Amino acid sequence: MTRLILTTIFGALGLLITAASGSISVHAAQTATIRNIDFRNFGYSSDCSKEFGDGSDKIIHLTNGKWQKGGNEDVVYMSLERVMYGDLTGTRAEQAVVETSCWGATNFGMQELFVFEMAAGSPKLFARLTGADWGKGEDCSAPYCSPLELRVGTRLLSVGFGVGGSHACPDTLVTTQFQWNGKQFTRTGLDRKPYKCP
Numbered sequence: 001m002t003r004l005i006l007t008t009i010f011g012a013l014g015l016l017i018t019a020a021s022g023s024i025s026v027h028a029a030q031t032a033t034i035r036n037i038d039f040r041n042f043g044y045s046s047d048c049s050k051e052f053g054d055g056s057d058k059i060i061h062l063t064n065g066k067w068q069k070g071g072n073e074d075v076v077y078m079s080l081e082r083v084m085y086g087d088l089t090g091t092r093a094e095q096a097v098v099e100t101s102c103w104g105a106t107n108f109g110m111q112e113l114f115v116f117e118m119a120a121g122s123p124k125l126f127a128r129l130t131g132a133d134w135g136k137g138e139d140c141s142a143p144y145c146s147p148l149e150l151r152v153g154t155r156l157l158s159v160g161f162g163v164g165g166s167h168a169c170p171d172t173l174v175t176t177q178f179q180w181n182g183k184q185f186t187r188t189g190l191d192r193k194p195y196k197c198p
Contacts, residue, residue, distance in 0.1 A: 034096045034116060037123045039083050040065040044100060045125065046112055052076045052104030062100075078102045081111070086152035088115065089180050096123070097152050108144050108167070113159070115185075127185055134159040134176040136187075148173060148195070155179055162195055169197040 042062055049057035053069060053076040060067050065080040081099040088095045096116045103109030115127040135145030140163045148170075149160030157178040162170025177189035 032118070032121050034094050034118050034123065035085060037096065037116070039096065039098050039116075040080055042098075042123075044078075044098075044112075044114055045128070046078065046100065046102065047130070048078045048100075048102035048110070048112075049076060051110055052102060052106070073105045076102070076104050082150065084150060084152040086157075087154045088152065088157055089117070089182075090155040093117065095126075097150070097157065099147065099150060101146075109146065110144050111146055113147075113150075113157075115157075127180075129159075129178070129185060131161070133185075133187075134178075135161055135174075138174055139163050140170075140174075149175065157185060165195075170195055 040062060041064065043059045044062070045058065046060045048060055048067075049055050049069070053074070057069065060078050062078065062080055067078040069076045079101050081101050083099075084097045085094045086097070087093065088097070098114040098116065100112050100114070101109050102112070111131060113127075113129040114125055115129075116123040117126055118124070131140065131145030134147070138145065138161075140161055145161040147159050148162055149158070151158045151160075157180075158175050159178075160173050160175040163172050163174055165171035171194065173193050173195035175191045175193075176187055177191075178185040179188045
């Protein structure tokens with residue numbers, strides 16, 4: 001009788017431990033979302049080195065949101081500006097839009113937008129946009145059309161940039177809307193309104 005009771009107790013404990021372990025594993029898997037990714041310490045397939053350096057750095061790894069190579073007239077910088085999240089594909093799963101800036105020994109720079117989604121528990125790049133995409137046909141020296149506004153929503157990505165006026169203070173805000181068509185982001189609209197510098 002005593003042996004039967006002990007067997008029952010240990011069997012129940014085994015079930016509890018198994019169940020607890022299972023719940024921990026499920027919870028860990030559920031929390032592996034795009035918001036858990038540390039994009040400040042991350043590698044980007046960027047054109048930064050190509051535009052302002054010698055082109056040798058195909059993948060640029062940011063550390064605490066920054067990267068630098070060279071010095072004086074050969075210096076090249078890259079930094080993370082912001083990260084925004086939204087369901088850009090309409091799949092009820094969030095994607096991350098990462099904006100980076102790149103510049104050299106000049107008075108202008110280049111911005112890139114990297115769009116990541118989670119695949120098999122890891123971030124996967126599925127789109128990259130530059131000023132040549134949102135500033136196409138505009139007087140903003142594409143691809144150096146710096147975003148002034150960035151909005152992320154359900155199946156919608158919009159980038160606002162300045163034209164007219166001066167480089168330091170444009171007089172018009174142009175907003176380009178993009179929508180995911182299942183394969184790529186396509187331009188779906190263009191708005192203009194007066195812009196006052198802050």
